[in-house]
Amino acid sequence: MKKKDVGKLMTSVMMAFVLFVSIFPTPTHGASDLPPKHEMRAAWIATVGNIDMKAGMTKAQYTAWVRQTLDQLKAKKFNTVIYQVKPTNDALYPSKLAPWSSYITGKKQGTNPGYDPLLIMTEEAHNRGMELHAWVNPYRVTMPGQTLSSLAATNVARTNPGWVIKYGKQYYLNPGLPEVQNYLLKTVEELVANYDIDAVHMDDYFYPYKIKNETFPDQAAFKKYGASYKKIADWRRNNVNQLVKDIYSTIKATKPHVQFGISPFGVWRNQSLDPTGSNTKAGVNNYDDLYADTRQWMKDGSIDYITPQIYWSKTLSVAKYETLVNWWSKEVATYAEVHPVHLYIGMADYKVGTDADKAWHNKMELPNQILTNRADEMVQGQMHFSLKSIQKNALGYATILEKQHYNYTAITPAISWGDDTQPELPTSVQVNKVTAGVQLKIEQQTTEQPRKYVIYRFEGNQAGSYQDPRNIVDVVYHTHGTTVFVDKTANAKKVYTYGVTAVSATGVESEEAYVISR
Incomplete structure (x- = not known):
């Protein structure tokens, strides 16, 4: 030296x-x-349905909860939190474009809690050296069974009812409308401009998961805007691709260092549908069912990281964990020279000790999956779903992670490109x-x-x-x-x-x- x-x-x-x-x-x-010195170790904190956060806390109570939660994760050597701040076309921060989320107050949507949950979470995460990724759900307007009348009067789903589609028991913003795309870009710009976040994060909810014998009712928009496409499926995929591209551009134009990451469903396509797909027999495919062409985002260079949700065990025959890790690794390596992207893996902590697949009743299943990740040079870490499962520590799996795998501090990977x-x-x-x-x-x-x-x-x-x-x-x-x-x-x-x-x-x-x- x-x-x-x-x-x-x-x-x-x-x-x-x-x-x-x-x-x-x-x-x-x-x-x-x-x-590994550089490794993503993230915990999803889901606010939709108050999965990981209770409603109705005062500022003091909320701040105490945030500090306690982050202290727990920090002690377990996690280095990132993915905080859901727009679960249903709402906001867990003061926004001029979306109403206050009911999941923070437990009251009618639009009720001001009197403090800024995202600001507190961001500051407290940074105080502990942890990254804050702001998690948004772009198209979802309601959860099953909710009516439009239950939303705040200022919600764009009510002020612009022509933007809304009902599919099954839920309402969604229509991905095929240019005005919806523009609105969503403005919400991302507002979020990035006003908060010192490290990334914007989207999960697997693009076009909704298919409902048997029910057609997504966007034919009128296809007729008006999809004239250059023979198939509505190709038009839908392009709508999603364009949104992803434009969100990436919006983020980088606002704050170039802020990352954009997506955690899609774990299977792009089965080999039965495409010879370049994975050797799986999944009942759902990103490309065909959610109209999310995850491979294209890597080709376009419109994301900084991708986190496939590989929520299956190492022995499940129809979708083996290692089979999918290998497939995603190969895809990232193929396009990395032109458009680098970090590959993280979404981990199914919620299945430990509870799933019908008996493999999840082995306390070593998830720890061993992390060893599989580390054995692959393209995998840069993992994200865990979700906070309450980490805290529950079924079978003692989280203790194993803490003592054997996360027993030292790791730095989050750089986006040097x-x-x-x-x-x-x-x-x-x-x-x-x-x-x-x-x-x-x-x-x-x-x-x-x-x-x-x-x-x-x-x-x-x-x-x-x-x-x-x-x-x-x-x-x-x-x-x-x-x-x-x-x-x-x-x-x-x-x-x-x-x-x-x-x-x-x-x-x-x-x-x-x-x-x-x-």
Whole structure:
């Protein structure tokens, strides 16, 4: 390693020296045996139907719940939360385009809770070094059985009833109408412009899942806008493709570093329908049933990450977990050279101990699926559905994750194709012993500000490996002025060397670390 001494620094309690050191040494034998340093570990927090969040909390109660929830996830070494902020054409934040969600107050849609749930969740996540992905459902207007009259008077489904389609027991915005597409883009622009989120996230609800013997009633829109298509199915797929492209463009035009990710149903097409599809016999296909051509989004470069919901066991014959991981991995690798995209896997935590497939009654099923993910070089991590299942910890599976797989801190993968510029190092780092542990004060007096810092800690007076994530103490978001971090796990009797790296808005880590020993 090259080292460059840049001076000596006297802290209030000890003598320390600082230096810059490359964090990318020549790889040594056995480096591949290290656990992944960069890995997505996300938890979905579903608000629709109050799945993971109860309604009717005061600001104080909600803030306490957020802090407790994020503390739990942080302790389990999760690094990202995916918070559902637009479950049914509503909002869990003050919006000029959508009414307040009933899932925050438990009262009629449009009722103001008196605080900003998304702002609190975002700030508290960042306070813990965790990313916040804002989860939106674009087309869904109601849940089954809800009437339009139950919606707020300001809901566009009521002010523009011509935009709405009823299918089965639910109402949806018509994906084939240009005015619907424009409205949805405005909602995304408002969300990205007003909040310091790390990503916009969409799940598998595009055109609704098919209902037997019922046709989705969009023929009038097809007749008006689909003249260039012979088949309505191709027109529908194009509607979704265009929305995905336009949302991506809208996000990047508003804040280029904000990511756009989608978590579709786990099967693109079975081989019986397309020889390039997966060797599965799924009863639903993205392409044919939901009109979501997930492969095309990768070809177009209109997403930053894709998280197929592979909610099946490793032994289920019609859709084996590993078969689908391999298929998605190959697809991402095929298009990565032109349009890079991160592949994460959606995990079915909710099935552990409860599903009819007996494989899910083995506490090792989901932990072993993570090992399958890690064995594939294209898979960059996983997202878990959902919070309440992680908390429930059926069969003790989440404890296994915490003790065996998530037993160290991992950094979220970078989207270096967005901007691969190396961030500048901190201007200075001061170390002080405080009652709670060791305090680091990080100053950044540079034109370009990083988004995060990674804090490494080594015992003794020399730095060790920056490639071993077990040396990471924490990840902290840069704050205006002085960024303060307290290492509460430090042993007061030991001597440590700390290395601090900067991380850009697109997740690129600096090639050098600011090192300080005491």
